[in-house]
Amino acid sequence: MSEVINIFENVKKSGRNALLEHEAKDILKILGLVLPPSCLVKSEEEAVKAFHDFEGNVAMKLMSPHILHKTEEGAVVIGLDTEEKVRGVYRDYMQRFANKEIEGILVEKMVKKGIELIIGSQIDETFGPVILIGPGGVFVEVLRDVVFRMCPCTKEQALSAIEEIKTQNLLNGFRGMVKVDREKLAEQMVILSKLAWEYRDYIAEMDINPIIANEQGIFPVDARIILK
Amino acid sequence: MTFNDIYVLKTIFLIRYLKNRMRNMSNKLKNFFDATSFCVIGASTNPLKPGGVVAENFAKKFPGKLYLVNPKGGEHELAGKKYPLYKSILDIEGTVDVAIIIVPAKYAPKALEECGKKAIREVIITTGGFSEIGVEGQKIQEKMLEIMNEYRINVIGPNCLGLYAPKLGYDTMFLPESKLKRPKSGKVSIFTQSGAFGAAFIDQLYRLGSGNWVSKFISYGNASDINEADCIDYLGSDEETKVILVYLEDFKNGRKFIEKVREISLKKPIMGIKANRTETGAKAGASHTAALSSNDAVVDDLLTEAGFIRVTTWGELEDCVLAFGTQPLPAGDRVAIVTDGGGAGVMASDMVSDCNLKLAKFSEETQKKLDESFPVFYATENPIDITGSATAEDYRIALEAVYSDPNVDSVVNLCLPCIPNLNIEEYIQITKELSKRKDKPFLTALVGGNEAIWGTEKLLQEDVPCFDSPGRAVRAVGLLTQYAKFLKRYNVNESPLKKQ
Numbered sequence: 181m182s183e184v185i186n187i188f189e190n191v192k193k194s195g196r197n198a199l200l201e202h203e204a205k206d207i208l209k210i211l212g213l214v215l216p217p218s219c220l221v222k223s224e225e226e227a228v229k230a231f232h233d234f235e236g237n238v239a240m241k242l243m244s245p246h247i248l249h250k251t252e253e254g255a256v257v258i259g260l261d262t263e264e265k266v267r268g269v270y271r272d273y274m275q276r277f278a279n280k281e282i283e284g285i286l287v288e289k290m291v292k293k294g295i296e297l298i299i300g301s302q303i304d305e306t307f308g309p310v311i312l313i314g315p316g317g318v319f320v321e322v323l324r325d326v327v328f329r330m331c332p333c334t335k336e337q338a339l340s341a342i343e344e345i346k347t348q349n350l351l352n353g354f355r356g357m358v359k360v361d362r363e364k365l366a367e368q369m370v371i372l373s374k375l376a377w378e379y380r381d382y383i384a385e386m387d388i389n390p391i392i393a394n395e396q397g398i399f400p401v402d403a404r405i406i407l408k
Numbered sequence: 409m410t411f412n413d414i415y416v417l418k419t420i421f422l423i424r425y426l427k428n429r430m431r432n433m434s435n436k437l438k439n440f441f442d443a444t445s446f447c448v449i450g451a452s453t454n455p456l457k458p459g460g461v462v463a464e465n466f467a468k469k470f471p472g473k474l475y476l477v478n479p480k481g482g483e484h485e486l487a488g489k490k491y492p493l494y495k496s497i498l499d500i501e502g503t504v505d506v507a508i509i510i511v512p513a514k515y516a517p518k519a520l521e522e523c524g525k526k527a528i529r530e531v532i533i534t535t536g537g538f539s540e541i542g543v544e545g546q547k548i549q550e551k552m553l554e555i556m557n558e559y560r561i562n563v564i565g566p567n568c569l570g571l572y573a574p575k576l577g578y579d580t581m582f583l584p585e586s587k588l589k590r591p592k593s594g595k596v597s598i599f600t601q602s603g604a605f606g607a608a609f610i611d612q613l614y615r616l617g618s619g620n621w622v623s624k625f626i627s628y629g630n631a632s633d634i635n636e637a638d639c640i641d642y643l644g645s646d647e648e649t650k651v652i653l654v655y656l657e658d659f660k661n662g663r664k665f666i667e668k669v670r671e672i673s674l675k676k677p678i679m680g681i682k683a684n685r686t687e688t689g690a691k692a693g694a695s696h697t698a699a700l701s702s703n704d705a706v707v708d709d710l711l712t713e714a715g716f717i718r719v720t721t722w723g724e725l726e727d728c729v730l731a732f733g734t735q736p737l738p739a740g741d742r743v744a745i746v747t748d749g750g751g752a753g754v755m756a757s758d759m760v761s762d763c764n765l766k767l768a769k770f771s772e773e774t775q776k777k778l779d780e781s782f783p784v785f786y787a788t789e790n791p792i793d794i795t796g797s798a799t800a801e802d803y804r805i806a807l808e809a810v811y812s813d814p815n816v817d818s819v820v821n822l823c824l825p826c827i828p829n830l831n832i833e834e835y836i837q838i839t840k841e842l843s844k845r846k847d848k849p850f851l852t853a854l855v856g857g858n859e860a861i862w863g864t865e866k867l868l869q870e871d872v873p874c875f876d877s878p879g880r881a882v883r884a885v886g887l888l889t890q891y892a893k894f895l896k897r898y899n900v901n902e903s904p905l906k907k908q
């Protein structure tokens with residue numbers, strides 16, 4: 181997996197300890213996770229082309245080493261469904277973040293609504309790399325309904341973690357919402373736990389949040405990896 | 409040198425090499441318990457001093473060879489036998505398997521070094537005054553570590569009670585028997601980070617029921633060498649240990665401990681307290697994950713996943729010994745409750761759902777029998793309330809009916825003996841008889857005053873579990889069921905707690 185190490189080393193070389201979202205997502209793709217189609221663009225015309233390629237409904241996220249919390253800094257806009265809106269956001273970003281170093285803009289096909297989940301990892305001082313799973317999204321720290329496993333975890337351990345989530349209703353198709361595919365979710369947890377374990381000398385913390393579970397599958401929509 | 413000589417020499421070296429390898433491969437603690445010769449360094453002639461107590465313990469109970477070391481020299485008589493007091497362990501001619509060092513901390517490094525020179529590879533250091541008291545003690549402990557590494561000595565302690573194994577006559581607990589009573593041999597093994605907890609719990613087990621509980625007791629103190637992972641590993645492979653009970657405050661080798669628990673809990677139940685639960689460790693990091701990762705949140709999930717039955721109170725630990733030490737595992741989570749008081753039944757039913765259990769729905773046959781046997785004002789559905797009119801015979805009918813019902817996995821037998829028609833002696837007899845069947849968990853709570861206390865004692869004398877409240881009895885069922893569910897999840901069909 182020298183490809184993964186290459187990404188880490190390049191980030192380190194540029195003096196950063198946090199991967200940009202598209203870098204983190206590249207790693208997830210290398211591991212075989214299915215992500216929403218996306219494209220890192222560097223011009224307005226490229227952004228418009230990506231918009232049409234992705235069936236006219238996209239999110240646009242600014243990739244800058246200076247912006248770690250994109251939502252809070254207004255560097256994420258979702259649900260863009262006209263060319264005008266895409267052009268507008270592009271120009272707005274260029275104007276507002278003119279003094280920031282910009283890697284590009286990640287144009288990403290909108291994922292259909294679903295249940296938001298989190299899978300994350302960190303290094304526990306007693307147990308080494310551990311991984312958590314639970315309901316995600318912006319309220320994750322309010323809900324605190326997460327379950328931990330030691331990395332690397334087996335599929336059985338991942339499945340039992342999913343079973344230990346307290347708000348089981350959320351996973352079982354509450355009020356017509358999608359019923360979460362536990363097998364697939366567990367498989368993603370296993371893959372991410374292996375990542376956290378095998379690259380424990382590099383990765384300090386990881387948040388894959390939200391992971392959206394909908395009728396089409398389970399899609400990591402945002403990813404944050406912090407290096408040691 | 410002939411060819412034959414070389415051959416013999418080669419064989420000798422090979423045997424030595426293999427012996428050495430075997431020793432290293434086998435668990436460190438096994439070598440301690442397998443000792444056939446034992447030496448007390450710091451053996452006092454004062455029977456109340458720690459060095460005097462341990463010397464006497466071994467003189468009275470240990471079947472192997474005993475040596476005593478005291479720099480004053482001379483002789484000491486114990487249990488009708490005269491022992492020379494060696495001035496140094498190096499003066500002993502015979503071999504010594506295990507030594508215990510009970511001298512003040514500042515003399516401990518010298519004693520340990522002499523053990524090394526004497527080729528003793530297993531040493532227990534009970535003395536305190538090391539890393540737990542600060543920088544000075546830390547320095548001495550580091551010095552000891554150097555010596556341990558140099559001579560490859562395995563150490564239990566310092567700052568601990570050491571080992572107790574009644575069947576082996578092994579007892580390094582330095583508190584005199586007049587103060588700390590010793591439980592007799594049984595199937596429960598215990599290891600503890602805190603010596604004081606260990607001492608009090610051992611004392612408590614002596615007075616619990618028949619007092620026949622303990623197989624091995626290990627108090628490992630500061631864990632300068634042997635730690636919680638070595639303890640669980642050893643007790644997991646020890647044939648005589650059927651139930652493992654743990655008291656921990658932190659981990660020296662958390663990863664290995666969890667991995668061992670996961671493996672061993674499929675063969676025997678592991679339960680206990682991981683204290684120090686305060687929500688530390690969570691930090692405001694760059695990620696949600698870091699913010700959610702308090703130390704105890706992680707510990708709790710990892711222990712549970714590995715099959716560790718975690719309890720939080722001292723009382724629950726005793727309940728664990730009673731439940732796991734005497735009962736079979738239930739086939740499922742369906743509980744039957746029999747009571748003579750409505751309130752007790754309601755509280756027990758609440759606890760049933762709190763413990764993820766279910767109230768059993770009786771078979772038609774059972775229901776018919778109950779309905780035919782009892783007057784209409786008895787509540788014959790679960791929980792069965794045979795009311796203040798109940799007699800001991802009513803209890804017998806109700807308990808036997810639900811006990812024999814295939815739809816019932818566990819039976820909770822509640823009694824408030826203050827009612828007028830209940831003959832407590834008869835009731836106790838009925839409870840004792842039924843508890844002998846051991847087909848399913850059968851747990852009793854006697855609630856009330858003197859009669860309740862009298863009855864509880866009668867039952868416990870024969871190791872029939874009896875508690876002082878409905879909740880405790882149901883919770884004990886909950887713990888047994890939790891373990892049964894864990895085994896089922898991993899397709900373990902043979903119960904580690906067969907009819908006992």
